[in-house]
Structure formats: structure tokens, C-alpha cells
Amino acid sequence: MSAPEEELREVVALAGQVLTALGLVDYLGHASARIPGTDRVVVKPKHSPAVRSMAALGAADMVVVDLDGSLVDGTARPPAEVFIHTEIYRARPDVSAVVHTHQRSATLAGVLGLPIQPVLHVPATFVPADPPTWPHPVLVDTAELGRDLAATLGGERYCHLQGHGIVSVAADVREATVGAAMLEQLAEAALAGARTGAKPRVITPAEIETLRGQVAGVEGRWAYFCDLARAGGAV
Numbered sequence: 001m002s003a004p005e006e007e008l009r010e011v012v013a014l015a016g017q018v019l020t021a022l023g024l025v026d027y028l029g030h031a032s033a034r035i036p037g038t039d040r041v042v043v044k045p046k047h048s049p050a051v052r053s054m055a056a057l058g059a060a061d062m063v064v065v066d067l068d069g070s071l072v073d074g075t076a077r078p079p080a081e082v083f084i085h086t087e088i089y090r091a092r093p094d095v096s097a098v099v100h101t102h103q104r105s106a107t108l109a110g111v112l113g114l115p116i117q118p119v120l121h122v123p124a125t126f127v128p129a130d131p132p133t134w135p136h137p138v139l140v141d142t143a144e145l146g147r148d149l150a151a152t153l154g155g156e157r158y159c160h161l162q163g164h165g166i167v168s169v170a171a172d173v174r175e176a177t178v179g180a181a182m183l184e185q186l187a188e189a190a191l192a193g194a195r196t197g198a199k200p201r202v203i204t205p206a207e208i209e210t211l212r213g214q215v216a217g218v219e220g221r222w223a224y225f226c227d228l229a230r231a232g233g234a235v
């Protein structure tokens with residue numbers, strides 16, 4: 001096993017533990033990473049009676065697939081929706097990490113067509129505009145559906161899967177995972193705001209630009225989220 005693969009197995013497993021600690025996934029959902037310089041992807045395996053909470057999965061439990069979604073390393077099966085990952089990697093050379101969750105608030109906002117707006121300062125630097133919506137609740141269990149989803153995602157970092165969940169993509173697993181958490185914070189704000197009927201004060205693009213110069217990168221947030229996962233007994 002190459003060193004990058006081993007490291008990616010660790011960080012993909014850790015992403016699952018963080019997503020669990022944050023309540024963004026249950027036994028469903030998955031994170032993945034492209035192995036640099038290859039057409040191979042490290043991904044969390046399909047849930048089963050043996051593969052349950054991501055809190056209990058470590059590096060050795062991860063599996064490796066090719067861009068056709070076929071298993072090339074590991075004993076467990078890849079997720080049924082592996083094509084979310086493989087087709088986004090095919091379409092987006094800039095993307096090396098994909099996180100798919102059924103996180104509640106962002107999913108509900110997508111169902112309601114409620115815009116997720118940049119109203120909170122740190123999350124606004126991750127999600128400056130409402131993500132596009134892929135208007136299908138079905139499982140993304142074919143390459144064709146994966147291609148269609150990737151086309152809706154386009155060059156963005158997030159996409160609603162309406163009535164289903166979200167994807168968060170980035171060049172790095174930590175960024176994609178923290179990004180999913182930031183999206184959820186803004187979705188919670190959108191839902192809470194909608195209940196009041198008041199019009200939110202949206203952070204402007206110029207303010208977001210300033211914030212990007214002020215706010216630290218994901219490392220600190222990632223470390224904090226890892227602490228939460230550890231405190232919950234996940235790590």
C-alpha cells in the first residue's frame with residue numbers, strides 16, 4: 001500500500017467519525033478521497049450488519065474502488081451510491097474529496113427550496129451562495145445518475161440531492177468534511193429564519209472576501225471536530 005493511500009484511509013475513516021460526532025450521518029452516507037495520480041478512490045464501505053456506525057470504522061475498514069466503481073482493494077462492498085464519488089472525480093479534476101450525507105437541515109432546505117444564504121461569518125466563507133439542486137430523491141446507484149448529478153454540481157462545492165441529502169466536494173477530505181458542517185450551520189439558520197418570517201441580513205460578497213482574509217483555514221476546525229469525535233468515543 002502506498003503512503004498516500006494509507007494516509008487517505010486514515011483521513012477518510014476520520015471524516016466518517018467526525019461526521020458521526022456532528023450528527024451529519026447515521027449509518028448512511030460516505031466520504032471518499034482520490035488517491036493522487038491514480039484513478040483509484042478510497043471510500044467508506046457499504047453499510048451492512050457488519051459495517052454499522054462510522055464511529056467504529058478505522059483505516060483498515062475502508063475500501064478502494066476504480067472510477068467504474070468496481071472494488072479493487074478490500075473485502076467489504078463499496079456503497080451502492082459509489083457513483084456519486086466516481087462520476088464527480090471524472091468530471092472534476094480539481095476535486096480530490098467527496099462527502100455525501102443525509103444531513104437533516106440542509107436536506108430539508110433543499111426539499112423546501114429554501115435558499116441557504118451566507119448569514120453567519122465563518123460558514124459564509126465556505127458557502128457564499130445557495131447550492132444547486134439535483135431534483136431527484138432516487139439513489140445514485142448507476143454511473144448515468146452519477147454523471148447527471150455531477151453535471152448539476154458543475155463547478156460548485158455543494159449540491160442538494162432533493163429529498164435525499166447533499167454532496168460537499170473539495171481538494172481535501174478535511175475541507176469537504178468541514179464544508180458539510182458549515183453548510184449545515186447555514187441551513188439551520190435558514191430554517192430558523194424562515195420560521196420567524198423576518199428577512200435575514202445576508203453577508204455581502206465584499207464582506208465574504210474580507211472574511212476570507214481574516215478567518216483561519218480548516219486545520220483548527222478539523223482538529224476541534226476530531227476532538228469532539230474523540231470525546232464521543234469515536235476515535
Ligand SMILES: [Zn+2]
Binds near residue numbers: 102
Ligand atoms: Zn444517499
